[in-house]
Amino acid sequence: MATLTVTDKDRFLINQEGQDFSHEAKTFIKIRELALKNLKGLDFPSNKLEDWKYTNLKELGKLEFRPQSAANIHADKINEFKIKNLDAYFLVFVNGFFEPSFSDVIEDKESDFLVTNLNTAKKEFIKLVEPHLGTQTRAKDQFFVNVNSAFSQDGAFIYVKSKAKLDKPVQIIHLVDGDLVAAYPRNLIVVEKFAQAKVVLTYDTIETHSALCNSINEVVVEEGALVQLDKIQNENTNTYHISADFAHQAKDSTFTINTLPANGKVIRNNLNILLNGSNSTANLFGAICLNGNIHVDNQTFVDHAKPHCESNELYKTVVNDQATAIFNGKIYVNKIAQKTNAFQSNANILLSEEAKANAKPQLEIYADDVKCSHGCTIGQFDDEALFYLRARGIKESTAQKVLLDAFIGEVLDHISNEAVRAYANQLIAKNFKSQFAALKN
Amino acid sequence: MKEEDKIIEEATSGEYKYGFVSDIESEKSQKGLTEDTIRFISEKKNEPSWLLDWRLKAFKVWEQMEEPDWAHISYPKPDFQDIIYYAAPKPKKKYESLDEVDPEILKTFERLGVPIEEQKALAGVAVDVVMDSVSVATTFKDKLSELGIIFCSFSEAVQEHPELVQKYIGSVVPQRDNFYSALNSAVFSDGSFCYIPKGVRCPMELSTYFRINEANTGQFERTLIIADEGSYVSYLEGCTAPQRDENQLHAAVVEIIALDRAEVKYSTVQNWYPGDKKGRGGIYNFVTKRGICHHHSKISWTQVETGSAVTWKYPSCILKGDHSVGEFFSVAVTNNMQQADTGTKMIHLGKNTKSTIVSKGISAGKSQNSYRGLVKVAKGAQGARNFSQCDSLLIGAKCGAHTFPYIECQNKSAKVEHEATTSKIGEDQLFYCNQRGIKTDKAIGLIVNGFCKNVMDNLPMEFAIEAKKLLEISLEGSVG
Numbered sequence: 001m002a003t004l005t006v007t008d009k010d011r012f013l014i015n016q017e018g019q020d021f022s023h024e025a026k027t028f029i030k031i032r033e034l035a036l037k038n039l040k041g042l043d044f045p046s047n048k049l050e051d052w053k054y055t056n057l058k059e060l061g062k063l064e065f066r067p068q069s070a071a072n073i074h075a076d077k078i079n080e081f082k083i084k085n086l087d088a089y090f091l092v093f094v095n096g097f098f099e100p101s102f103s104d105v106i107e108d109k110e111s112d113f114l115v116t117n118l119n120t121a122k123k124e125f126i127k128l129v130e131p132h133l134g135t136q137t138r139a140k141d142q143f144f145v146n147v148n149s150a151f152s153q154d155g156a157f158i159y160v161k162s163k164a165k166l167d168k169p170v171q172i173i174h175l176v177d178g179d180l181v182a183a184y185p186r187n188l189i190v191v192e193k194f195a196q197a198k199v200v201l202t203y204d205t206i207e208t209h210s211a212l213c214n215s216i217n218e219v220v221v222e223e224g225a226l227v228q229l230d231k232i233q234n235e236n237t238n239t240y241h242i243s244a245d246f247a248h249q250a251k252d253s254t255f256t257i258n259t260l261p262a263n264g265k266v267i268r269n270n271l272n273i274l275l276n277g278s279n280s281t282a283n284l285f286g287a288i289c290l291n292g293n294i295h296v297d298n299q300t301f302v303d304h305a306k307p308h309c310e311s312n313e314l315y316k317t318v319v320n321d322q323a324t325a326i327f328n329g330k331i332y333v334n335k336i337a338q339k340t341n342a343f344q345s346n347a348n349i350l351l352s353e354e355a356k357a358n359a360k361p362q363l364e365i366y367a368d369d370v371k372c373s374h375g376c377t378i379g380q381f382d383d384e385a386l387f388y389l390r391a392r393g394i395k396e397s398t399a400q401k402v403l404l405d406a407f408i409g410e411v412l413d414h415i416s417n418e419a420v421r422a423y424a425n426q427l428i429a430k431n432f433k434s435q436f437a438a439l440k441n
Numbered sequence: 442m443k444e445e446d447k448i449i450e451e452a453t454s455g456e457y458k459y460g461f462v463s464d465i466e467s468e469k470s471q472k473g474l475t476e477d478t479i480r481f482i483s484e485k486k487n488e489p490s491w492l493l494d495w496r497l498k499a500f501k502v503w504e505q506m507e508e509p510d511w512a513h514i515s516y517p518k519p520d521f522q523d524i525i526y527y528a529a530p531k532p533k534k535k536y537e538s539l540d541e542v543d544p545e546i547l548k549t550f551e552r553l554g555v556p557i558e559e560q561k562a563l564a565g566v567a568v569d570v571v572m573d574s575v576s577v578a579t580t581f582k583d584k585l586s587e588l589g590i591i592f593c594s595f596s597e598a599v600q601e602h603p604e605l606v607q608k609y610i611g612s613v614v615p616q617r618d619n620f621y622s623a624l625n626s627a628v629f630s631d632g633s634f635c636y637i638p639k640g641v642r643c644p645m646e647l648s649t650y651f652r653i654n655e656a657n658t659g660q661f662e663r664t665l666i667i668a669d670e671g672s673y674v675s676y677l678e679g680c681t682a683p684q685r686d687e688n689q690l691h692a693a694v695v696e697i698i699a700l701d702r703a704e705v706k707y708s709t710v711q712n713w714y715p716g717d718k719k720g721r722g723g724i725y726n727f728v729t730k731r732g733i734c735h736h737h738s739k740i741s742w743t744q745v746e747t748g749s750a751v752t753w754k755y756p757s758c759i760l761k762g763d764h765s766v767g768e769f770f771s772v773a774v775t776n777n778m779q780q781a782d783t784g785t786k787m788i789h790l791g792k793n794t795k796s797t798i799v800s801k802g803i804s805a806g807k808s809q810n811s812y813r814g815l816v817k818v819a820k821g822a823q824g825a826r827n828f829s830q831c832d833s834l835l836i837g838a839k840c841g842a843h844t845f846p847y848i849e850c851q852n853k854s855a856k857v858e859h860e861a862t863t864s865k866i867g868e869d870q871l872f873y874c875n876q877r878g879i880k881t882d883k884a885i886g887l888i889v890n891g892f893c894k895n896v897m898d899n900l901p902m903e904f905a906i907e908a909k910k911l912l913e914i915s916l917e918g919s920v921g
Contacts, residue, residue: 050511335838350853353820359848361859364513368835368865378818378850378857 008061009044015066016151016182028122031134035149042143051142054326054358055268055297060240065182065212067153070094073177073206078102081173081204086419088169088200089115095176096153096183112164113197114157118188121157128159132190132220135248142270144242148184148216155186155216158199162192162222169198169417176213176239177206185215193250194224200420201229205236215243221253223277230420231269233261234427237292244270251277251306258415259286261296262427271300275309275337286315287411289404289428290323290355297326302344304337307367313344316411318404319355320432328360329374335366344374349381349407381407404432469658470527476500479627482527486596486630489603499616499626506620512782513811513843516751519690519725525658526628581645589638592647595663598634605636609667613696613733613759621692621753622729625661629694632662637672637703646901648677651693659690666696668703668738675706675901688716688750690725697732697740701762704739705732708900709756710908713748718806720778723750730754736762736791743899745908746773746783755813757786760794760822767796770896774912775808775840784814784846789825789855798829801893804840811843818855825855833863834892836885 021032044061045052078092078099092102098117106115107124114125121129134149156172174185191197203213213235221227233241241264247255261267273282284300302311317325331342348357361374381403389399408428415421470481479500483493508518585592591602598606616626633649651662668674678695691713699705707730716723726749732740742756758767769785787796796816804810812831833842844861866888874884889912890897897905 335841338838348850350850350855352853355853357848357850359846359859361844361846361848361861363833363844363861363863364841365833365835365843365863366841368838368840370835371862371864373860373862374844375861376846376848376857376859378848378855380853380856 007044011064012044012061013039013147015064016147019067019151019153024122025126027126027130028133032150035146038140038146039143039150042141042146045143051299054324054328055266055295057266060212060266063180063210063212065180065210067151067184068095068178068181069097070099070175070177073099075102077206078173078175081175081202083171083200083202083419083423085422086169086171086200086417088171090171090173091115091117091156092173093117093154093156093175093185094206095178095181096155096174096185098154112161113166114159115170116157118155118157118186121159121188125157125159128190129157129188132218133188142244144214145216145244145270148186148214148244151182152184152186152216155188157187158189158197160191160195160197163194164192165195166197169200169420171200171202174201174203174213174215175206176204176208176211176235179209179211181208181211183211183213183215185213187215187217189218189227189229190220191222191225191227193222195222196226198228198417199230200417201231203233203235203241205239208236209238211235211239213239213241213243215241217243217245219245219247219255221247221249221255221280223250224252225250226254228256228258228416230258230415230417231260232420232424232427233264233267235264237263237265237294239264241267243268245272247273247282249273249275249277249280249282252279253277254281254283256283256414257285258411259284259288259298260424260427261288261290261298262431264294264296266295266297268297269299271298272303273301273311274303274305275311276305278306278308280306280309282309282311283414284311284313284315285411285414286317287408287424287428288315288317288325289408289431290318290325291320291431291434293322295324295326298328300329302329302331302342304331304333304340304342306334307336307338307340309337310341311343314411315346316408317346317348317357318351318408318432319348319357320351322352322354324356324358326358327376328362330362330364331372331374333365333367333370333372337367338369340367340370340372342370342372346374346376347407348376348378350378351380401432404428469525472525473522474500474524474526474628478526482628482630485527486599488596488599491607492599495611495616496627499623502617503620503623503627506617506623508620512753512813513809513845514751514753514780514782516688516725516780519688521624524690526661527630528658585643588641588644590641590643591634591636593634595629595632595634595665598665602634602636605667606634606665609665609696609698611696613698613731614694614729619729621727622694625663625692625694625729629661629663632693633664635664635666635674635676637668637674639669640671641669642672643674646675646677648679650679659692661691662693664693664695666705666707667698668700668705670700671702673704676708677901678707678709679712679907688723688725690727691749692727693729695728695730695756699732699734699738699740699765701736702738703735704741706741707732707743707756709742709744709746711744711746711748711752715748715777715779716750718777720750723779724748725750726752726754728754730756731759732757732767733759734762734765734767734794737764738762739766739768741768741770741899742785743770743896744772745896745900745912746771746781747912749781750779752779752781752783754783755785757788758796759788759790760796761790763791764793765791766794769796769798769800770899771800772803772893772896772908772912773801773810773812774803775805775810777806777808779806779808781809782811782813784812786815787817787827789816789818789822789827791822793824793826794822795825796827798827798831799896800829800831801896802831802833802842803836803889803892804833804842805836807839809841809843811845812861813845815847815849816857816859818850818852818857820851822852823854825852825857827855827857829859831859831861832892833861834889835863835865
């Protein structure tokens with residue numbers, strides 16, 4: 001008798017169905033349909049794919065994740081996730097759904113900027129959303145990008161009119177609550193010509209034994225615009241987080257993204273930066289301090305499509321316990337992108353016997369008048385530096401902390417907002433508390 | 442057109458000077474690959490049955506494998522049934538001295554500048570000459586055998602030292618290692634064999650010269666080097682081929698075994714026919730080279746890659762023994778339509794193992810040059826140390842230079858460093874030279890030679906001169 005085998009992919013996709021998107025405008029339904037069509041030709045990611053060589057999703061494929069709406073949550077609970085001392089607009093999402101009662105919404109058509117949820121924007125500001133939504137997701141062949149495109153529930157929409165400046169940063173809080181939740185937040189940030197915006201993205205969990213957060217951030221940086229994105233992932237150790245960030249830069253623009261994966265089970269970040277106008281600058285920074293069993297996979301792709309652009313990339317990693325850190329950075333220089341300056345640096349420190357670090361810094365260059373470099377190191381804290389501090393009567397745990405702060409500080413310095421930087425420092429200190437406590441003396 | 446562009450244009454006019462065909466009668470197998478072909482080769486070579494079985498096993502594995510396509514190269518896939526797998530210069534018999542070798546063959550090698558005549562003893566190089574993958578002459582045999590060094594063709598080794606061959610063949614590159622190594626294992630026709638006994642320091646450079654002569658043939662040679670405890674050998678390999686419009690396949694395997702405290706230095710100057718300006722013809726060079734290091738031993742790969750239409754080659758070291766050392770020095774030059782995807786693998790298994798990688802890529806014309814490497818530190822490799830440096834130089838706006846390094850580290854006491862840069866020849870450097878009366882093409886030559894210097898310095902002297910000349914020919918016009 002022939003047995004019917006249900007693949008991980010089929011089961012996964014069947015579980016995502018049942019959401020009703022029919023109320024959406026045709027143009028948005030088309031995006032979902034296209035993604036579903038793309039998914040037909042794609043396999044569930046396995047280690048056989050070069051992109052997933054170091055990250056195994058076998059376990060994820062066996063779990064029955066489903067989109068679920070969140071139960072009622074008390075306001076006090078939500079406040080815990082607001083960054084302390086941060087003067088900002090807050091947007092709160094739980095399991096991918098918008099929580100307007102906890103959010104600061106700015107929907108005034110006369111205002112210089114809009115801060116709202118994507119579903120509202122899809123109805124009220126269709127002219128602003130339509131040209132950008134889904135056009136940034138160039139990764140047709142990425143499974144989880146298409147899953148999000150097909151099933152995303154909601155997300156933030158931030159729009160800054162040309163020459164305007166968002167007066168306060170926006171903190172977008174994405175929470176997961178409940179077991180076997182599949183959340184698909186999708187944020188769209190549009191910053192028009194010569195405008196400025198700062199956005200802080202935080203991903204946390206309220207309570208779950210197993211969850212999947214598959215997020216997409218699309219950022220449109222128009223001519224001369226300035227955008228900074230701080231992304232802090234602090235979910236619990238039962239949560240898978242697979243995200244893709246797309247930035248599309250026009251000429252003279254600057255885009256900075258600080259990635260800080262602190263906690264989770266498996267975290268995978270795909271950064272795709274397209275420098276599509278001359279004289280634009282992209283900055284990619286990552287501070288990765290890992291403990292426990294966490295597996296963090298950072299993939300970055302910087303596409304230099306136009307001449308005279310610059311990209312700076314610095315990823316620093318400290319790995320403790322049984323954690324694994326992966327860095328896969330690619331710089332692609334198109335043949336017309338002369339006078340490109342592209343720099344990439346990845347430094348890893350292994351603290352424990354079981355810690356692992358894999359790196360694959362790549363350069364693909366088709367133009368000749370360029371300056372491109374990458375560097376990658378794996379090592380330990382410098383014994384001599386440690387000795388220097390110890391000789392001055394500083395105890396070992398403090399000395400290690402000093403070296404750690406110095407190492408990671410170089411990245412954290414790029415987070416411009418003090419409150420956010422303090423929060424990042426606090427998360428890192430918490431992760432290594434046990435490490436330093438164990439040293440005692 | 443700018444002056445600089447003109448010079449770069451001229452670079453493409455460099456002619457391949459080894460493109461002649463020698464009129465030597467040869468004995469060939471039928472086209473195509475079946476079990477019968479393998480039996481035919483094995484029978485021709487009068488091989489023992491274990492080797493035939495070994496070949497057939499490799500063939501079975503190969504049949505189930507797919508040609509790899511992960512490399513950053515694109516080329517029409519060779520039709521494996523349209524290749525002649527065995528071609529030997531005729532008449533095939535044992536040569537007692539060089540006088541008996543076909544003068545046409547000697548003439549060929551004279552034109553190549555290979556010192557196979559004994560009177561060139563002063564050159565101090567013992568040469569094993571392999572033509573269309575059959576060894577035709579080995580020099581200095583007697584002198585070497587006094588020291589107990591075995592240096593002969595692979596088929597001779599199979600007849601005379603079967604115990605060594607059987608013990609080590611496939612021990613570093615197993616049959617199922619990859620598509621081309623499996624193919625080579627099934628059909629290899631000859632190659633070089635070298636054994637250095639315990640504690641012996643080989644007094645001269647050992648050298649193999651490979652030459653493809655026949656049309657439609659593939660060259661599949663296999664080199665096996667065994668350096669016993671405490672021994673030292675420096676080994677050179679050179680290769681050329683005639684100019685033909687169709688692509689020819691070269692799939693070789695090199696295995697090096699460095700036992701405790703042994704040191705092996707393996708240098709290659711690869712100058713297969715690279716094809717013409719439009720990318721017609723040229724050799725597909727798909728080579729598997731790997732060495733295994735036991736305790737306190739060292740393997741050093743040095744390569745200068747200027748030829749071949751497509752190169753796919755990753756000389757590697759398995760640093761199995763504690764305190765073993767692996768080195769890789771490479772200059773890869775691509776011009777016209779050439780494509781190269783080359784690099785190394787350093788697998789650190791033993792404690793306090795060290796590896797150094799220095800790779801210099803130069804792309805000109807419309808060529809694509811990639812470095813692909815792996816540095817792996819296994820869990821038990823306490824105190825492992827690696828330093829890698831990959832620099833690329835771009836000459837002209839139509840070429841590409843790429844770097845794909847893989848770094849995997851599972852030991853906290855390991856130190857791994859990797860750095861890479863890509864740039865073009867600096868206008869300020871050129872200006873500096875011009876200002877001092879050095880013409881632009883001479884200046885480019887100066888800068889390129891400086892760029893490659895720390896790799897060239899690792900080549901044995903005779904080879905370094907040849908390599909420098911090759912570099913000049915490959916980039917003629919722009920490099921002088």
